[in-house]
Amino acid sequence: MMEHDIFRALADPTRRTIFEKLAAGSMNASALRQGMDISQPAMSQHLAVLRAAGLVREQKEGRFVNYEVDPDGLALIAEWLAKYRAYWPARIDALRLLLKDMDQ
Amino acid sequence: MMEHDIFRALADPTRRTIFEKLAAGSMNASALRQGMDISQPAMSQHLAVLRAAGLVREQKEGRFVNYEVDPDGLALIAEWLAKYRAYWPARIDALRLLLKDMDQ
């Protein structure tokens, strides 16, 4: 199940860091490694997990592979979260404001 | 970090099922086990993980312990998700509609 892949992928702190870096801008695997003290194979494996979860997608450019955030993964999380809207606290007003922001 | 506990807790399919059951209505640990083929200690351990993550909270009633969804956990997920709003696809319009629904 896709939902399982998503949560399992995000359960690892290293992968969340990678995702966060990609959210700040598309990058190839080597650039992602900068300042992360992680081996090249480890990075490649993490990216494979994120890709399988639909959180990240690749775009081959010669011998480089550019990675970027895949909106589909975020949509799955949003849909999962929406199932429990009955329990959303008032604090989620912040989220509502953000969405209102998107209307502009 | 709290964020880590949340994603790690939800990475387990059994715990997601438990959370889903609790979202349908508060229950004690024994009731949760119904139709789940899971031992009593396993259930207790899963609930401890969900509680530590802030996804679930307990309410002691005599020798029973009633469990319910804790909105705080969901809020943390929503806040994490909000960080990446720049990448939200149009599909998340569904979420916007739900929020509009809450205004009533």
Next chain:
DNA sequence: ATAACACATAAGCACAGACTTATGTGATTC
């Protein structure tokens, strides 16, 4: 008071998964 109950905790085991080193694959450079 003693038994039965609801749940938590302890200890041990088995498997998943995050890492390592080594090697493979395809593209670029010289």
Next chain:
DNA sequence: GAATCACATAAGTCTGTGCTTATGTGTTAT
């Protein structure tokens, strides 16, 4: 065309974690 580069894959190791059985703690019932 040989070397180098960017990345993927393979195989093995080690830690984390979800399970088990056994036992502990507190509550209700008889």
